[in-house]
Amino acid sequence: MATKAAISENPQKSGRFSIDETIGRDSAVLSGQLQVLFEKLFSPTSKKSLRRFSSREAASLLGVTDSYVRHIATQEDEVTSEKSATGKRTFSLDEVNTIRQVLGRTKPAYLPGRRETDHLQVIAVTNFKGGSGKTTTAIHLAQYLALRGYRVLALDLDPQASMSAMLGFQPEFDVNDNETLYGAIRYDANRRPVTEIVRQTYFPGLDLIPGNLELHEFEHDTPRALAARDSADTDMFFMRVGAALLDIQDDYDVVVIDCPPTLGFLTLSALCAATSVLITVHPQMLDVASMNQFLSMTSDLLNVVKGAGGNLDYDWMGYLITRYEPNDGPQAQIVAFLRSLFGDRVLTSMMVKSTAVSDAGLSKQTIYEAGRETMHRQTYDRAVESMDNVNSEVEALIRKAWGRS
Numbered sequence: 001m002a003t004k005a006a007i008s009e010n011p012q013k014s015g016r017f018s019i020d021e022t023i024g025r026d027s028a029v030l031s032g033q034l035q036v037l038f039e040k041l042f043s044p045t046s047k048k049s050l051r052r053f054s055s056r057e058a059a060s061l062l063g064v065t066d067s068y069v070r071h072i073a074t075q076e077d078e079v080t081s082e083k084s085a086t087g088k089r090t091f092s093l094d095e096v097n098t099i100r101q102v103l104g105r106t107k108p109a110y111l112p113g114r115r116e117t118d119h120l121q122v123i124a125v126t127n128f129k130g131g132s133g134k135t136t137t138a139i140h141l142a143q144y145l146a147l148r149g150y151r152v153l154a155l156d157l158d159p160q161a162s163m164s165a166m167l168g169f170q171p172e173f174d175v176n177d178n179e180t181l182y183g184a185i186r187y188d189a190n191r192r193p194v195t196e197i198v199r200q201t202y203f204p205g206l207d208l209i210p211g212n213l214e215l216h217e218f219e220h221d222t223p224r225a226l227a228a229r230d231s232a233d234t235d236m237f238f239m240r241v242g243a244a245l246l247d248i249q250d251d252y253d254v255v256v257i258d259c260p261p262t263l264g265f266l267t268l269s270a271l272c273a274a275t276s277v278l279i280t281v282h283p284q285m286l287d288v289a290s291m292n293q294f295l296s297m298t299s300d301l302l303n304v305v306k307g308a309g310g311n312l313d314y315d316w317m318g319y320l321i322t323r324y325e326p327n328d329g330p331q332a333q334i335v336a337f338l339r340s341l342f343g344d345r346v347l348t349s350m351m352v353k354s355t356a357v358s359d360a361g362l363s364k365q366t367i368y369e370a371g372r373e374t375m376h377r378q379t380y381d382r383a384v385e386s387m388d389n390v391n392s393e394v395e396a397l398i399r400k401a402w403g404r405s
């Protein structure tokens with residue numbers, strides 16, 4: 001992978017050394033090589049694009065039969081599709097959405113988005129335990145909803161920006177200064193409207209506010225802003241994410257926030273902006289012990305925020321079991337333990353651990369993007385089924401918040 005010229009000099013060979021310079025050199029070498037690698041893998045001319053869907057898949061996304069989709073494709077002029085050499089029809093997501101509009105004309109229930117009186121759903125996916133499955137959950141939920149015709153905004157609040165990378169934007173190359181949410185929530189004169197920061201993605205119905213390292217700045221700026229605060233002239237830190245979302249709320253049905261694995265000002269502000277919270281839990285004892293600390297600290301901090309005027313009214317909260325291994329006895333015991341403590345706040349569906357998810361992740365894809373033909377069929381089907389079950393349970397919670405069944 002690395003070229004010979006790129007190897008970073010090893011200062012340990014000559015005795016004691018200064019780590020800042022070494023890390024700096026390593027970073028420069030790594031950054032250069034990553035750029036080369038990404039250009040090879042994802043060259044500017046090979047931008048990410050969404051695959052086409054079979055009529056069976058389109059039917060499932062629309063909630064109608066396969067034959068009905070094929071019927072509409074031949075009967076309605078505005079519905080387009082492609083036919084393969086073997087006569088099989090395929091549809092882009094835009095084409096699926098056109099069918100949805102056609103169906104919605106006679107039966108509005110086919111159009112799932114919120115009505116005028118329904119409030120924007122803002123779902124914070126959180127837990128300060130690293131690797132608990134936040135990004136995997138957030139990206140699959142966002143895509144699941146977009147595939148079903150909701151208008152979705154993915155908000156990447158993690159400086160590591162894995163969700164942005166999954167959506168085709170490399171945080172270190174494609175996202176510049178003031179192009180993350182930090183640009184819209186910062187305290188100084190460089191603040192800019194969030195409308196200038198939102199990006200369209202290759203995925204119809206799914207927009208993104210990308211993340212990168214500059215999000216960290218909010219954690220440094222906030223204590224200074226709190227110390228300097230002498231009047232109510234600026235929004236407190238916990239109102240800032242919500243205030244930014246207000247400017248674009250009419251454009252979306254659901255916002256999915258991928259929170260960082262920390263409990264800083266950014267996460268607290270995201271929790272205040274949220275209408276619901278999904279806490280991802282990997283069912284292992286160390287993770288559950290860490291979650292215990294997370295819950296206790298979150299509760300204390302949010303209590304302070306509430307005292308300062310923060311709004312903490314939620315539609316729902318849920319614990320989602322992630323990377324579950326059905327044949328692992330201790331995991332099953334921990335799940336039973338959590339259910340006995342938290343009752344139906346633990347989602348019934350669990351995200352099962354699957355090589356289909358991790359393999360697709362290697363090429364920055366979700367299992368919804370990777371086609372069935374790219375993997376072992378049974379593995380793929382099981383993974384999609386598990387992910388669909390989780391996401392449809394969340395969809396039902398969203399619909400319940402809008403007073404629908």
Ligand SMILES: Nc1ncnc2c1ncn2[C@@H]1O[C@H](COP(=O)(O)OP(=O)(O)OP(=O)(O)O)[C@@H](O)[C@H]1O
Pocket residue numbers: 129130131132133134135136137158160162260261322323324351352353354355357358361
């Ligand atoms: N259902 C699954 N099956 C297999 N692997 C999974 C599954 N869910 C997540 N993973 C893998 O586990 C790792 C951690 O998941 P993920 O990145 O979603 O966690 P995270 O909470 O966002 O981590 P961080 O705290 O670093 O942001 C990733 O490598 C991901 O591919």
Ligand SMILES: [Mg+2]
Pocket residue numbers: 134135136158162258
């Ligand atoms: Mg993550």
